[in-house]
Every structure is written in C-alpha cells, then in structure tokens.
Amino acid sequence: MKHDVYAYLFIMSAVTLAIRIVPLTLIRRQIKNEFIRSFLYYVPYVTLAVMTFPAILEATQTPLSGGVALIGGVILAWHGASLFKVAAACCLLVFGVEWVL
Amino acid sequence: MSHNISPKPRVLKQNSTVLLEGMRDGIPIALGYFVVSFTLGIVAKHAGLTPWQGFLASFFNNASAGEYAGFTTIAADAPYLEIAIITLVANARYLLMSCVVSQKFAPDTSFWHRIGVGFDLTDEIFGLTVARPGKLNPYYNYGAMLIALPGWSVGTALGIMAGNSLPGSVVSALSVALYGMFIAIIIPPAKADKIIAKVIALSFALSLATAYLPYTAALSAGTRIIILTVLIAAVAAYFFPHHEAKEETAP
Numbered sequence: 630m631k632h633d634v635y636a637y638l639f640i641m642s643a644v645t646l647a648i649r650i651v652p653l654t655l656i657r658r659q660i661k662n663e664f665i666r667s668f669l670y671y672v673p674y675v676t677l678a679v680m681t682f683p684a685i686l687e688a689t690q691t692p693l694s695g696g697v698a699l700i701g702g703v704i705l706a707w708h709g710a711s712l713f714k715v716a717a718a719c720c721l722l723v724f725g726v727e728w729v730l
Numbered sequence: 731m732s733h734n735i736s737p738k739p740r741v742l743k744q745n746s747t748v749l750l751e752g753m754r755d756g757i758p759i760a761l762g763y764f765v766v767s768f769t770l771g772i773v774a775k776h777a778g779l780t781p782w783q784g785f786l787a788s789f790f791n792n793a794s795a796g797e798y799a800g801f802t803t804i805a806a807d808a809p810y811l812e813i814a815i816i817t818l819v820a821n822a823r824y825l826l827m828s829c830v831v832s833q834k835f836a837p838d839t840s841f842w843h844r845i846g847v848g849f850d851l852t853d854e855i856f857g858l859t860v861a862r863p864g865k866l867n868p869y870y871n872y873g874a875m876l877i878a879l880p881g882w883s884v885g886t887a888l889g890i891m892a893g894n895s896l897p898g899s900v901v902s903a904l905s906v907a908l909y910g911m912f913i914a915i916i917i918p919p920a921k922a923d924k925i926i927a928k929v930i931a932l933s934f935a936l937s938l939a940t941a942y943l944p945y946t947a948a949l950s951a952g953t954r955i956i957i958l959t960v961l962i963a964a965v966a967a968y969f970f971p972h973h974e975a976k977e978e979t980a981p
Contacts, residue, residue, distance in 0.1 A: 634783055634804065637813050641800045642790035644817040645824070650848035652828035654841060666826075667967035673823035674919070674926050675966070676959040677795055677912040678933035680820075683941050684951070688905040690898065698906045699913070706917035712854070713762040719910030724903035 694726035745869040752858075752873020759854045759874065760881030762911075767882045769907045770797055771889015777805035781887040788886035792852050792879060794908055796821040797886075799955065806950055819956045827856045834859065834866040843868040850875035853915060925970045933962055 682699065689695040698719040706715050767788055774784040779801070791797050799820040803813045828851060835844065847868050851859075855874050862870060893901065920927040940946035940954050949957075 631807055632804075632810065634779060636810060637800070637804050638783060638787050638790075640810055640814050641787065641796070641817045644814050645791045645793055645796055645821050646849065648818065648821050648824045649828050649851045650845050652825055653832045653835075653844045653848040653851075663971050664967050667970070667972040668963050669822065669826040670972045671926075671929055671963040671966040672819075672826075672959060674916050674929050675933045675962045676820055676822070676955060677916050678930045679937040679955050679958045679962075680795055680798065681909045681912045681916075682934045683938050685906055685909040688902075688909065690902045694902070695906060698910065702906075702910045702913040703917055706914045707921055709918065710914070711762075712911055712914040713758070713765070715914035716762070716766055716907040716910035719906040719913070720903040723906050724899060727899055727902060 689723050690727055691730065693730070694723040697726050698722045745867065748867045748869045749873040749876075752870040752875075753877050754873075755858050756855075756874035756877030759858075759878040762854070763878055763882040764885040765904075766794060766907050766911050767885030768889035768893070769904045770794060770801070771886040771891075772893035772901060772905065773798060773801045773908075774886060775890045775893050777801040779804070779890060781890045784890045785883050785887040788883040789879065791817075792850055792882050793821050793824070794911055798908060802951060808950065812950075812953075815956060819959050822959075823853075824851055827851055827853075831856065831859055831866065834862075836865045839866075839868070847871045850879055852878070854878070925966070925972075929962065929966050933958065936962065 685699050686692040686695040689698070701722045702715050702719045705718050710718070770788070771781075771784050774787065774797075779787065787797055787800070791800070796817050799816045800813055803816050828848060831847065831851060832844075835847075847859075847866070850871070855871060855878065858874055859866060859871060896904070916926075916930055920930050936958055937954070940949075940958065941951075946954060
C-alpha cells in the first residue's frame with residue numbers, strides 16, 4: 630500500500646458528509662434547473678445498476694449462482710419484498726445453487 | 731431564536747417522545763444494516779482495512795454504495811483524487827435527498843440541527859423522514875440514527891474480524907447481500923416508472939459491455955462507474971426530463 634488508509638477514509642468521509650450537509654444548510658429553496666434535477670434523479674439508478682451488474686456474477690464462486698441471485702432478487706423486489714428480504718434471499722439463492730453444484 | 735423546534739413550553743417532552751419514535755422506526759433498519767454491513771466488512775478486509783478503520787469508515791459514511799466504491803478504490807491503491815470523485819459520484823443522490831429534506835425543516839431550524847440530520851441521511855432514514863407528516867423534528871432523525879448507525883458501523887467491524895473465519899460458501903453467499911440491497915432500492919421505482927426501468931436496463935447493458943470491451947475493460951471499475959453514471963444519467967435527463975410530484979422520494 631503506497632497510500633495511507635486513514636487519508637483515504639478522511640477524504641471519503643469529508644466528501645460524504647459535505648454531500649449530505651451542504652445542501653441542507655445552504656440551499657433553502659428547491660433547485661429550479663430542470664436538467665440538474667433530472668440528472669440527480671437518475672444518478673442513483675444508473676450508479677447502483679452499474680455497480681450491481683456484472684459485478685454480482687464475479688462476487689460469487691460461480692457466475693451461475695450470482696446470476697440466479699440477480700434474477701431472483703429482481704423478481705422479489707418487483708413484487709415489493711423489503712430491502713432486508715431481498716438481500717437475504719439473494720444470499721440464500723447463492724448458497725443453495727452452490728450447494729447443489 | 732433558539733434550537734427548539736416549536737415555541738411551545740412543552741418542547742422538551744415532545745422531543746423525547748419524538749426521539750423514541752425515531753428509535754422504534756430505526757430498529758428494522760439496524761437489523762438490515764447489520765447483515766449488509768457485515769458483508770461490506772468482507773470487502774473492507776480485502777482492501778486491507780482493520781476493524782477499527784472499517785468502523786470509522788462506516789460511522790462517518792453510512793453509505794453502502796459509496797463505501798463499497800471507496801473500499802474498491804483503496805484496494806486498487808488508486809490516487810486520492812479518484813476516491814474523492816468516486817465517493818462523490820456514488821453518493822451524489824444524497825445531494826438531492828438533502829435538498830428535499832431541507833424543504834421539510836421549519837425555516838427557523840438551527841444550523842446545528844441541519845448538520846445533525848445531514849450527518850446520517852441514508853437512503854432508509856431519508857425514506858422515514860419524508861414519510862413523516864408535517865415539518866421535521868430533528869429528534870426523530872436522531873432517534874433513528876442512534877439505532878441504525880451502530881448497527882451499520884459495528885457490523886462492518888465484525889465483518890472484517892469474522893469474514894475470513896467463515897467458510898468460502900458462506901462468504902460467497904453473503905457477498906451478494908449488498909447487491910441484493912441495491913436491487914431492492916432500484917427495482918421498485920422501475921416498476922412505477924418505465925423510463926427508470928429502461929435506464930436501468932441500459933445501465934446493465936453498457937456496464938456489461940464496458941467490462942469486457944477493449945479499452946474500457948482496461949479502466950478500473952470505479953472509473954467505469956463514474957463515466958457510465960454521468961453519461962447515462964445526463965442522456966436520460968436530457969431526453970426524459972423528470973417532472974417531480976410534490977412528495978417525491980428518491981430511492
């Protein structure tokens with residue numbers, strides 16, 4: 630490791646806290662710019678989707694179990710399962726598939 | 731001008747009641763956080779973090795995607811600027827949530843209460859916050875974060891300590907909990923909004939393509955996340971401007 634872990638943690642924390650606190654303390658009105666509002670609206674979906682796939686296929690011992698977890702998780706979330714249930718179900722699916730293989 | 735939410739004399743009692751309500755609502759969040767942050771600890775362990783460092787990271791960030799991206803960056807020994815940009819991009823949604831919550835405050839809410847609420851404005855606590863009717867009492871958020879934040883940060887430290895003592899099959903299974911949580915955040919809104927569904931499908935497709943195509947495959951995962959997020963979200967915002975309803979809730 631060439632870089633200091635505590636420096637990394639400090640930068641991460643400072644950026645995260647600034648993102649959360651600065652608008653709350655400084656911006657007292659709604660953002661009017663439609664493009665910026667729309668951009669911020671879409672960001673979470675894109676970034677979480679990009680992080681999830683195809684990484685989920687590489688996180689498990691075989692791509693198959695990760696793929697089954699992805700499909701199972703999407704189906705459960707689509708039908709309104711809670712965050713906790715979806716996360717737990719994905720784990721169980723991976724464990725089950727890898728146990729069968 | 732005081733730090734009180736309401737000018738009524740019974741403010742103290744009201745605040746303690748509201749604090750307890752927040753703690754009650756924080757319990758299911760803490761349980762979910764514990765499991766997810768445990769797996770996040772496994773990622774942190776691979777990045778070379780100690781349990782104490784994992785605890786600090788989770789205490790001050792409390793952001794699954796942001797921390798995951800950060801730990802991946804630390805594991806790659808990337809430049810400091812890269813972790814700043816990746817954290818900014820991964821957590822950009824909190825900018826919007828912070829803007830939304832600023833509208834929930836009474837206008838005379840103090841600077842310190844705004845910082846206090848902002849400190850732990852997570853996806854889940856944001857969900858609780860916007861679901862509360864009327865103006866926001868910061869003590870509600872304090873109650874929720876009092877329960878949820880230890881669940882998250884202690885879970886991360888335990889994941890770093892115990893992650894490696896678990897059998898490979900269990901680690902493999904737990905590794906997808908975080909992705910399961912991301913799925914649970916993005917899929918329900920996709921059901922309600924076809925454009926979001928298309929944006930997610932496009933994100934999946936381009937993420938897969940750039941992970942294997944020449945040139946883009948050589949980039950780090952964090953860099954690909956930044957480029958794809960800015961590109962796809964900008965294109966979506968340009969072609970499908972989002973007209974928000976009054977009580978809009980981001981994921």
